[in-house]
Amino acid sequence: MPITNSLPKDFSIVRLTTVVLEQYLDPLLKIDHEMLAERWSSEHFTSDYPGKWEASRLAFVDTEMVGYMIATFKMESVHVNRIAVGAAWRRSGIARLLLREVAQTAIVAGKPLVTLKVACQNKIARRFYQRCGFTVHSADDQNLSLQIVPQLLLVDTKTG
Numbered sequence: 001m002p003i004t005n006s007l008p009k010d011f012s013i014v015r016l017t018t019v020v021l022e023q024y025l026d027p028l029l030k031i032d033h034e035m036l037a038e039r040w041s042s043e044h045f046t047s048d049y050p051g052k053w054e055a056s057r058l059a060f061v062d063t064e065m066v067g068y069m070i071a072t073f074k075m076e077s078v079h080v081n082r083i084a085v086g087a088a089w090r091r092s093g094i095a096r097l098l099l100r101e102v103a104q105t106a107i108v109a110g111k112p113l114v115t116l117k118v119a120c121q122n123k124i125a126r127r128f129y130q131r132c133g134f135t136v137h138s139a140d141d142q143n144l145s146l147q148i149v150p151q152l153l154l155v156d157t158k159t160g
C-alpha cells in the first residue's frame, strides 16, 4: 500500500478484452463491491455493448489490478458507465489517467464528448469530476449527468 500519492514505476493500463476480463473478473468484482454505488454482478461486466472493448480499461500495479473503467459508445459520446479505484490506491492519479484513456478513445472514434452520470450523494466522485473539468449537463433528484470535451481531459491541470 503506498503512503504517498505517487504512482509506482510498475503501474500500467491495459485495454479490457474478453480474455483479460475472464482472468480478472474476481478482483474486479471485489473492487466494485467496495464502492458506494449499487453493486454490479458479473453479467454487468461480461455483457457486450457498443464500443465496450475499445473504451474500457484495467489499471495494474505490477500484476495487481487496482482500478477499472467500463465505458461504451453512445451516439455523440463515449460514456463512462463505471470507474473505480481500489481503496488503497486512491488519490494516486489512477482515475484521472483512466479518463485520459477514454478521452483518447473518444478522439480516435470521432465522438465529441465524454459523458457520465454520478449520484448526487457521491461527493468524492463529484469533486473528482469537477477537478477533471466536467460540467453539469442535466440533473434529477438522484443523479447529475456530466460531460466534457475529450481534449480537455488531456490538459495537464497540475502544470497548466
Ligand SMILES: CC(C)(COP(=O)(O)OP(=O)(O)OC[C@H]1O[C@@H](n2cnc3c(N)ncnc32)[C@H](O)[C@@H]1OP(=O)(O)O)[C@@H](O)C(=O)NCCC(=O)NCCS
Residues within 6 Å of the ligand: 005, 035, 036, 037, 082, 083, 084, 085, 086, 089, 090, 091, 092, 093, 094, 095, 096, 097, 117, 118, 119, 122, 124, 125, 127, 128, 129, 131, 132
Ligand atoms: C472517484 C474515484 C474513482 C477517484 O479515483 P482516484 O484514483 O482516487 O482519483 P485521482 O487520484 O485521479 O484524483 C484526481 C483528483 O480528483 C480529486 N479527488 C479525488 N479523490 C478525492 C477525494 N477523496 N477528496 C477530494 N478530492 C478528490 C483531487 O483533486 C485529485 O487530485 P489530487 O489528488 O492531486 O488533489 C475513487 O474515489 C473511487 O473509486 N471511488 C469509489 C467509486 C466511485 O464512486 N466511482 C464513481 C462512480 S460515478
